[in-house]
Amino acid sequence: MTLKELKIGGSAVITEVGGEGALRQHFLDMGVIPGAEVKVLKYAPLGDPMELLIHGYSLSLRLADAAQIKVTELDKDIAAEVEEPHRKHREHPGLGEGGRYHEAHPEKNEPLPDDTKLTFALVGNQNSGKTTLFNRLTGSNQHVGNFPGVTVDRKDGPIKGHPNTLVTDLPGIYSMSPYSSEEVVSRSFVLDEKPRGIINIVDATNIERNLYLTMQLLEMGVPMVVALNMMDEVTANGGSVDINEMEAMLGVPVVPISAAKNSGVDELIDHAEHVARYQEEPMRQDFCDENDCGGAVHRCIHGIAHLIEDHAKRAGLPVRFAANKVIEGDELVLKQLELDENELETVGHIVLQMEKERGLDRSAAIADMRFSFIQKVCRETVKKPRESIGHIRSRRIDKLLTGKFTAIPMFVLIMGLVFWLTFGVIGAGLQGLLETGIDKLIALADKAMKEAEVNEVIHSLLVDGVFAGVGSVLSFLPIIVTLFFFLSLLEDSGYIARVAFFMDKALRKIGLSGRSIVPMLIGFGCTVPAVMATRTLPSERDRKMTILLTPFMSCTAKLPIYAFFAAAFFPDKSTPIVVALYLLGIITAIFAACLYKGTVFKGDAVPFVMELPNYRLPAAKNVLQLLWDKAKDFLQRAFSVILIATVAVWFLQKFDMNLHMVKNSEESILAAFSGVVAPVFKPLGLGDWRIVTSLVTGFMAKESVVSTLEVLFTGDVTTAMTTLGAASLLVFSLLYTPCVAAVAAVKRELGKKWALTLVIWQCALAWVIALIVRLVGLLMGGV
Amino acid sequence: MNAADIILIVLITAAVIGAVVHCVKKKGSCNCGCCTGSCPNCKK
Structure with a gap:
């Protein structure tokens, strides 16, 4: 029989692994090998993929791939087996420290000179806690998530208190056979850049699968330390590891740690520094047995x-x-x-x-x-731990969040709640407060300047330009931070990995893989990291297609535009309008995906193989750090790009070609330039040169649309366009070219040709859909 | 032009120069206000 035919709760032993190429190698590397015992845990709500228990961890696999794996059914429940280790009471082998090892190996007594920089590669499986350990080692605050593949590129930093060192955090890999582009990054680093030492982080709760990579690293002959992470979780659940015996068997220092609780990290640093300084190579590289x-x-x-x-x-x-x-x-x-x-x-x-x-x-x-x-x-x-409380809790939560009939409604409910709380309650409420504060400050500054008899031009530049422009953008800070707060909760809790699991079948229909959902959801925050996150996708076709679709996910920078126009034209329906825009973005992405699937990206998405992490309560420090980073970046942006843009727009609309100040902005330099492009937007009801200008500045940064409008419209924006015009402007803003930073990210990943094509294609598509919205509105009697 | 004008001009000029220098320094890097820090350009 095949694995596909195994019922939920059934256990079996694998007898043959079919398939071919890199995917088959990936299966083998994940432990899907003849002789391995598996148990079917569940099927995704849409019937595909399936979740398996293998080597003590959960693995998701598509049914089509499961059909290629032959198994023999077992009568026993493999999850119930707990074996006690054979205790040997071995003495500590003393690897990675002075003393015994050096007495036995006198040739290894010459350390590297003190001025030699000790470089370390931090290597481990996905979601094994590498970035948490990296932050502990270096004192940095890199973002940590709870789904496989948060790190998509290397990050460097010296070990805190050890100046002549450099640790490189590499993307998580399962083996040294590169399957996805992030795995290539890690493998190339170890092979080509030849670090002085490797810190191999092993998830002690999932030790069998993690040691597979350890063995391949040992074969490389580079000085290495094994950091057994999450040991606190293992011991708390009745498990244990005989460290001395494991150290002796692997031939490298093994240090039990808990990166999250910062325990054992100092010892790890001492051992890592020692093996690198003395170039202590692994004592064992030969794992085959002649018997x-x-x-x-x-x-x-x-x-x-x-x-x-x-x-x-x-x-x-x-x-x-x-x-x-x-x-x-x-x-x-x-x-x-x-x-x-x-x-x-x-x-x-x-x-x-x-x-x-x-x-x-x-x-x-x-x-x-x-x-x-x-x-x-x-x-x-190893004495395997009992099923951890975290896993039991995850199973219970999963019954609801990934249950056959509850997964999709819960997803819709959770996303709906996130948007409602962001735009309707918390974010919007805080925004109102901040807006009032900013308005009062502007009024105070205005009054003070009038009393000090400040020059009219300077007064106008500050009040009509800088304060109005930058102030309008600043007021959206609470909404953006609130949305990021919820997105980080979803990500850190481990829910996003589940969404990838149960959306796989639906996404495959439009030519994507379940894993594509991760960059897409990140795209609701910002397109740039979303484009970077596509590196976790194993196939070039899926990666390209996902990159071209992420800009349709409405990023937070567009929020000020929606909130500004929704408040001005649809004051009673702001939240439904914003939610409808998000939905329109998703629908357009589905349409574009179908189009891509039938034309430029023919074929199917590669099979879905993904590990599902346990649900974890997001760490407050992690979430607060992320929110602080977001707020800081947003403020920096408001006082740099947006400030320059508002000053430039103010200047161009206050002066004519002869650099004379104009009374009527219709005679300004800006009006002259924008007037040339304005006819293109006339069919959309957006023929006003000021609207066109704001859309053009939006290419630099989406928030600029609002700051430009604030500068250009001294009166009420509602006088310049109709409600229908506002609707088509909202649709156009949603879909037209992503900002220059996002285009640069696409160019980095796919090249100039694709980036340029994306800009032209999205502008054209946005124009057509905005026109359709206007025409439908006109037919329905709108104005 | 009074003293307040001169002070304001100096402040505005300094702010704009500061903003330009900031943008030039970050040229080619991810200047997106909402980046999760996952990309190489977002190294803090």
Whole structure:
């Protein structure tokens, strides 16, 4: 039978893993190997994908992929098994510290000179707490989330109190076989930049899967320390790890820590510094066993290691690592090794013989060898914890939030609540207060300037220009911070990963993968990080398509525009109008996705494989830090880009071509330029040059639309356009080109051609849809 | 032009120059007010 046919609650042992290429390798790396025991936990509300328990963690897999995995059903419940480790009471091996190790290895007694910078790579699985540890080590405040793939690029920083060090936080990876572009970043860093040491962070609550990467890192021969993170959670649930035994078996220092509680981190730093300073390489790199299944894999690895040794040294690759990669058929490593035809043929024969003797194909045999060793380590050292309270709680919450009939209604309810609280209650209320305060301050400044008989031009520049423009944008700070507060709660709690899980089937219909939902939701905050977040997507097609769709998710910078016009033209229906705009953005994205799927991005999204983290209560410090960063960035922006834009707009609308101050702004430089473009917007009911100007400044920063309007309209904006005109302007603002920062991000990810195409395409689409809105409005008797 | 005018002109000029310098320094980097800090340009 296949895994797909296994019922909820059923346990089975995997007998064969089908499929091909990088995806199959990814399955194997995630522990989906022949011999592994699995249990089906549940199916997503739309029937696909399924959630499995394998090696003690939850993995989501599409049914189509599950159909390629053959299993034999088991009578027992694998989740109920708890094994006690075989206690050996071994002495502390003393790795990564002075004393015993150096007595045994006198050749290792020469440390690196004091002025040598000790560089460390912080490597681990996704969602294992790397960024939390990075923040602890460096004292920085990088954003930490609770879904796999928050870190999409490397970040550097010196260890606090250790000036000649540099730690690089790398995106989470499951193995050294690069599956997605973020995994390429991590692998390239370790291979090409040759850090002095590796800090391998291992999630102790999920040790079997995490040690798979550890083994590949050990093969690289780089000095390394294993940081067993979340040990507090393990011990609190009755689990334990025999650290001495594990250290002896792995041949590198093992330090139990809790990055979140800052325990064990100092010891970790001491060991990491020591192994790097003394260049203490792992004591063990050979994990194959000559007695294991006839020793076929053992002989194969050693044979190939000898054969390619000279090539690996020339290419600067660790021999053992290169040998395993050659057996797995890793194209990148094979290319680097430059083996000649005879050698390639010999490798082929050795591998073929191994496959014949072992009864497994090359990739599965290597994965099996690694997991066999891991099982041995775990049997000797790990007492598995009971099901943690966090997991029990997650299961209970999931019954509601990812339940068959409740998932989608709960998602709609949660998002509705977020928007209602942001725009209708908390954010809007605070905005009103801030607006009143700013107005009072402006009135005070106005009065003071009049009393001091300040020059009329300076008075106008300050009151009509700077104060009106910057002040109008500043008042939206509470709404933006409130929306970010809720988005960060959703993200940090682990809910977004669930949304990806149950939306996968629906998103596949429009050519996307469930994982695309993460960048999309981030896009409601800002398009720039959303575009960056697409790096977690494993296929180039999915990545491109998601990047081109994220600008349709209305970012927070557009909020001032909506709030400004909704308050002026639809005072009683502000919240429904704003929510309708968000929905329109989503609907347009669906339409665009269908269009892309049928034209430029033909084909299907790659299969969905994702780990579901436990729900966690977001850390107050983390959330507050994020909100402070957002508020600070917003204020910086208001007093930089927006300030310059308002001063420039004020100048251009106060002076004519001869630099004479004008009484009527119709004669200004701005009116002359914008008047040329205005006819294009006339069919939309937006022929007024001031509106056109504000839309153009919106390309620099979306908030500029409102600040420009405040400067240009000394009177009421409602006199310049009709209600229908305002509606089409709102739609146009929602859909037209993203700001220059977002376009730059798209250019960085996809290149100039795509970025330019995106700008033109979105402007055209926005124009057409705004026109449709106006025409429909006219037909319905609107004005 | 009185003393208040001169003070205000100096303040406005300083603010605009400061804003321009800030923008030039951040040129090519992510200047988005709502960035989550995930991109390389948002290193604090």
